[in-house]
Amino acid sequence: MSTINISIERAKESGVGNIDFNDLPFGKNFSDHMFIADYYDGEWRDARIVPFADFTLHPATSAIHYGQAIFEGMKAELAPDGQPIVFRPLKNWNRLNKSAQRMAIPPISQELFMAALDTLIDIDKDFIPTAPLSSLYIRPFMFATEKYVGIRVAENYRFCIFTSPVGAYYSRPxxxxxxxxxxxxxxxxxxxxxxxxxxxxxxxxxxxxxxxxxxxxxxxxxxxxxxxxxxxxxxxxxxxxxxxxxxxxxxxxxxxxxxxxxxxxxxxxxxxxxxxxxxxxxxxxxxxxxxxxxxxxxxxxxxxxxxxxxxxxxxxxxxxxxxxxxxxxxxxxxxxxxxxSGLVVDKFNWVHHVPVTQSV
Ligand SMILES: Cc1ncc(COP(=O)(O)O)c(C=O)c1O
Incomplete structure (x- = not known):
């Protein structure tokens, strides 16, 4: 059982009905919620799921100027039994921390990363497309949020995950x-x-x-x-x-x-x-x-x-x-x-099954 406490503020209305699931261009549609945690006073804090919305940024936000910004990309699909599955998310967590280390961004614990991912996918599982080869693209990212114009390692960061239903990727050569x-x-x-x-x-x-x-x-x-x-x-x-x-x-x-x-x-x-x-x-x-x-x-x-x-x-x-x-x-x-896609026996143990707990 996760000891991470994630507060949840639900979107007042779902946008799922506004999405044309028969026409899903890459990266243009977004699910109802996003996960956010902020780093200040030396720790990741205030883990929360909130309605998907714009950020407000101070003009001196240091990532915009000096580029302490990293990201990841992964996908969720629905297994034949209807459970959301994510492919090898711990590899992405691990790579996120390697990127963070190189960019002097504080690392995130496996527990927080996985709890954030599971809670977000669970709450927005209706956005996982069901057509063959389509999926829910997952974009975790971190960036320096400190309001400071000097060039040095920032003291404040944001970690966010949002998701986006995407259609079949046409793999033409x-x-x-x-x-x-x-x-x-x-x-x-x-x-x-x-x-x-x-x-x-x-x-x-x-x-x-x-x-x-x-x-x-x-x-x-x-x-x-x-x-x-x-x-x-x-x-x-x-x-x-x-x-x-x-x-x-x-x-x-x-x-x-x-x-x-x-x-x-x-x-x-x-x-x-x-x-x-x-x-x-x-x-x-x-x-x-x-x-x-x-x-x-x-x-x-x-x-x-x-x-x-x-x-x-x-x-x-x-x-x-x-x-x-x-x-x-x-x-x-x-x-x-x-x-x-969860269609065959996963002998490598690569597929992560997202626990489904939230009712919509
Ligand atoms: C530069 C670069 N190389 C390789 C990859 C492939 O990585 P992955 O298989 O983890 O998506 C990506 C995509 O993330 C990339 O941006």
Whole structure:
């Protein structure tokens, strides 16, 4: 039994009837409530569920100026028995605290994180879409709220979680542009943190390639511009001659994706050889030229697996095999989606069942 005390102020009216559950664009609809806790006098305090509403911010709110802001992303679905389930939330809690540590934001206890998540999902469970492949996107985030213009570690923070029903993610193959001009993260930097600034700095380079007709950037390492890192919002995987390869986490330059970790475990379970290691553009282009590059895909919470249709590097477009021929990504994608939806036995114990206690 949780010892966390969360006060609940219910929305006067539910907005659930105003949402078109047949047309759910990403991130535009919001559930009735949000969770908030504030950090002051050295502790997270005032844990509460309140009606979803705007914040009022002082113009000197330090996160706006100096970027002590981090976030997470995960999803809830309804299992076939109607119970809300969340995929591996403790991985997100753990990553949130790693990001917090890097950005000098105070950590949050597992107990508070899970109590906040469970209470919020339970109270707004009517917002979990039921159509296949749709889900309730969950956005936990933390930011410095201190009203102070000097540059130093803030003393006050807010932790908030809101949720947003989202429709099926259409996983059409993405076209990625391998960047040899900009870099996302260097060793010693904050690439492993899900820090707002990492995304802010990627906006312009990403926009530049999107204007050229590509969907996303595929980043290279900051030192030699030679080794693959990750895609803007996903980790990257290659299948070369039957071997599944993904860049390693040891440099601290890429996000430790929950999907990445899950796919590695599933692939090993399926008997594939999996390598977490440096993978260079040269190696991949050689494999391509030898007909040995069988698959390339992105891994992330949004689409689970995003097939990469082709990549661009130094003026050349390389086309990947059609989706029907992607044995590895198709198999892993189907297995992971079934686990996330509670459709198959969860032998890895990845699925968290949200206790349902609130009556609406
Ligand atoms: C930069 C980046 N890499 C990788 C990922 C994939 O992480 P996850 O599988 O935990 O969603 C994301 C998405 O959160 C991301 O933003």
């Amino acid at each position: 993405v076209r990625v542009f391998v960047s040899d001009k900009y870099v996302r993260a260097a060793p010693g930097g904050a690439g492993f943190a899900k820090a707002a600034g990492n995304y802010g700095a990627a906006m312009m380079p990403t926009w530049e390639v999107q204007k050229m007709g590509y969907d996303q950037l595929l980043w290279l390492d900051a030192i030699e511009h030679k080794y693959f890192q990750e895609i803007g919002t996903m980790n990257v995987f290659f299948v070369i001659d039957g071997v599944l390869i993904t860049p390693g986490l040891d440099q601290g330059t890429i996000l430790e994706g929950v999907t990445r970790d899950s796919l590695i475990q599933l692939a090993q379970d399926e008997g594939y050889v999996v390598q977490e290691r440096d993978v260079s553009v040269d190696e991949v282009i050689h494999a391509y030229n030898d007909g040995k590059l069988q698959d390339m895909f992105g891994a992330g919470t949004a689409a689970v697996v995003s097939y990469i249709g082709g990549f661009h590097y130094k003026g050349v477009d390389y086309e990947l095999p059609p989706v029907e021929k992607r044995e590895v990504s198709n198999k892993l994608r189907a297995r992971l989606m079934d686990i996330k």
